[in-house]
Each structure stands twice: as C-alpha cells, then as structure tokens.
C-alpha cells in the first residue's frame with residue numbers, strides 16, 4: 001500500500017492528477033487505450049476540473065463509474081452529472097467513450113445487469129472473468145464505505161458479478177463489486193476530512209473488519225493501491 005499524506009485537498013488533488021496521468025499515458029502506450037472507473041461524491045470534483053484542463057488524448061480514454069446513485073442522469077445527486085459538469089462537457093471526448101451506469105426508468109437489478117453486459121462486451125470477457133480497469137478512483141465515507149459498498153450490506157458478499165445493487169439505508173445504488181475493484185491495475189483512494197479519521201484508522205489496521213469498514217476489503221491482487229489522504233484524517 002502506498003500512502004501519500006497531503007496538507008490540504010488542493011495538494012491531494014494535484015498528487016492524484018499526476019498519478020492518474022502517469023498511469024493513463026502508460027496504458028495508452030501499452031494497449032492503445034486507458035480505462036478509468038470514477039468515484040462520485042464531492043472529493044474528486046476539483047480533480048475532474050483539473051483533468052479537464054489537460055491536453056490528454058481523449059479519444060483513447062474511456063470513462064466508467066465505480067458507483068451511481070439511482071437517480072436520473074441530470075439529477076443534482078448524479079455522479080455522472082457531477083463528472084459531466086466538472087470534466088466531460090469541457091473536453092472533446094467521444095460520446096462512445098463515456099459509459100455511465102444506467103438508472104431510471106430501469107429497476108436497480110435490471111440496471112446492474114445492463115451495466116454488467118456493457119462491461120462484458122467492452123472488455124470482451126469470458127464467463128467468470130472480471131473487467132480490469134487501468135485506474136479505479138475511490139472515495140471513502142466516514143463509515144468506511146467505498147463506492148456504494150456500505151457496511152453490513154448484501155453487496156459486500158457479491159463475488160460472481162462485476163456490478164451489483166448497493167444499499168445506502170433505504171436508497172438503492174449501483175456499484176462495482178469487491179472483486180472488480182480488486183482487479184484494478186491502479187486503485188487510488190482520495191480521502192479528505194477529519195470526520196473520516198476513525199474510519200481510516202480502522203480500514204488500514206493490520207486486521208480490519210471489512211464488514212464494518214468495507215474500504216478495508218479493497219486489496220488489489222495484481223495492482224497498485226494508493227491512499228492519497230489529507231493530513232487531517234490522521235488520528236492524533
């Protein structure tokens with residue numbers, strides 16, 4: 001595990017930008033394209049704005065989402081909407097390179113299945129294979145959740161599919177599953193906010209409780225794991 005402690009969110013964002021750029025360009029060199037699974041929430045918004053200001057080969061970059069709230073794509077809570085506003089609407093990325101998670105009017109189960117099919121087709125997967133994203137960006141909540149994998153939910157047990165229905169209380173979400181996140185070539189957590197200090201301590205403990213702190217279940221098998229953290233989350 002690589003840990004980078006940053007004095008503030010702006011520094012953390014710059015660190016993330018440099019790391020992502022390095023991995024995106026390496027993937028394009030090696031395979032002619034780069035695939036990213038993006039985080040939602042508030043922490044990555046500034047990063048997406050900074051990415052939009054870069055001159056990357058957008059036609060060789062494909063973006064997916066690690067999770068999505070079950071709302072229309074133009075809803076203010078939509079992770080897709082946030083990413084479009086901060087980044088995608090500002091660059092010349094072909095629409096076919098943008099792969100949002102479907103939501104309404106499908107049911108959550110049907111939407112998860114539809115995204116599963118899209119990933120299987122895009123990555124040309126054989127039965128039982130998982131997609132391998134070049135970069136997976138994740139956040140963490142103050143309860144230790146990541147993507148939409150919340151404590152003590154059924155989604156934590158799903159290990160035979162790439163996409164499943166997450167549950168934030170009564171609110172359904174779509175989320176990539178633990179095995180999918182663990183197949184990532186470069187998995188990057190961006191965590192800021194003193195309110196997350198306790199969860200971070202629990203998640204990075206030597207014998208963490210993954211049911212209680214799901215971010216602890218992200219241990220990429222063949223890939224790199226990066227924790228880019230604001231110094232305020234280090235418990236004194």
Ligand SMILES: O=C(O)[C@H](O)[C@@H](O)[C@H](O)[C@H](O)COP(=O)(O)O
Pocket residue numbers: 039040041042043044067068069079138139140141145146147148
């Ligand atoms: O859909 C979401 O909200 C995210 O994917 C979620 O997992 C997020 O990364 C964490 O809740 C941290 O959110 P903040 O960055 O807003 O603290």
